[in-house]
Amino acid sequence: MELSKRLRAVAGLVTEGASVADIGTDHGYIPIYLAAHGTAGKVIASDINEGPLERARIHIQGQKDVCGKIETRRSDGLKAIKPGEADTMIAAGMGGGLIIRILEEGKDVTEQMKDLILQPQSEAGKVRSYLNGHGFVIVEEDMVEEEGKYYPMMRAEHGTAGTYTETELCYGKLLLEQRHPVLREYLLREQRIKRDIEVQLGESESERSAKRRKELEKERKLIQNALEYYR
Structure with a gap:
């Protein structure tokens, strides 16, 4: 099978x-x-x-x-x-x-x-x-x-x-240490998605948009931290 x-x-x-x-x-x-x-x-x-x-x-x-x-x-x-x-x-x-x-x-x-x-x-x-x-x-x-x-x-x-950072919990400490190629593809895709969402939010000043921007900022930081493993 x-x-x-x-x-x-x-x-x-x-x-x-x-x-x-x-x-x-x-x-x-x-x-x-x-x-x-x-x-x-x-x-x-x-x-x-x-x-x-x-x-x-x-x-x-x-x-x-x-x-x-x-x-x-x-x-x-x-x-x-x-x-x-x-x-x-x-x-x-x-x-x-x-x-x-x-x-x-x-x-x-x-x-x-x-x-x-x-x-x-x-x-x-x-x-x-x-x-x-x-x-x-x-x-x-x-x-x-x-x-x-x-x-x-x-x-x-x-x-x-052992000790895990928030980034390692989110994306997998061993995957990051191995510089797993599929994880890298995923991270780059997620990075593009976050950027697109930010563009869609535009200059909106609504409370909901402000909250989402804050969430995106944290998510993008975690992705950037993860991508540092591939440098």
């Missing part, structure tokens, strides 16, 4: 031989890929909704080489996953706020996990901040562009995180 660039990058963060709980599995593509390639010996494919879970079951049944390696389970986050059942959690393609809620509510499960592989669709900085403040350290990051959209992702382990 061929994965999208985004999902392939997420799967690439999984450690060989892991037992995986894929939270919000949707079509079950990542569990099938991990089982078929021998990356994971056991995968729990879970979703809160029965519809996506049924689609995942159909896709799994259509792949004979993964028979017996994947279990589907209806679960709200980690609530139906027992501590010790999996050493790796994947949460990809959902908002950062939802990922944080899942981690917060599933502390008894994540305490016994080795890896958290997270791909937030929004608020990645808040996810990094949560990990850093709750006994996890980000040990690997990646970012891909697919069909005009940019997807950051990270792998975290138990440990003590």
Whole structure:
């Protein structure tokens, strides 16, 4: 089975031989890929909704080489996953706020996990901040562009995180240190977008425009700080 660039990058963060709980599995593509390639010996494919879970079951049944390696389970986050059942959690393609809620509510499960592989669709900085403040350290990051959209992702382990600046939280300390080329593309695009918005605001003196200008000034400063890593 061929994965999208985004999902392939997420799967690439999984450690060989892991037992995986894929939270919000949707079509079950990542569990099938991990089982078929021998990356994971056991995968729990879970979703809160029965519809996506049924689609995942159909896709799994259509792949004979993964028979017996994947279990589907209806679960709200980690609530139906027992501590010790999996050493790796994947949460990809959902908002950062939802990922944080899942981690917060599933502390008894994540305490016994080795890896958290997270791909937030929004608020990645808040996810990094949560990990850093709750006994996890980000040990690997990646970012891909697919069909005009940019997807950051990270792998975290138990440990003590070092000091992060606001820029590093926002855009990813490891991505910046690596001078990741996809992050640079994203930063330059965001820089252009901010400039265009400022032009659109023009000389308006409304309270709303003034507030937005202040926000843009902060956002542009963070982008500029991030681009300094590429000098």
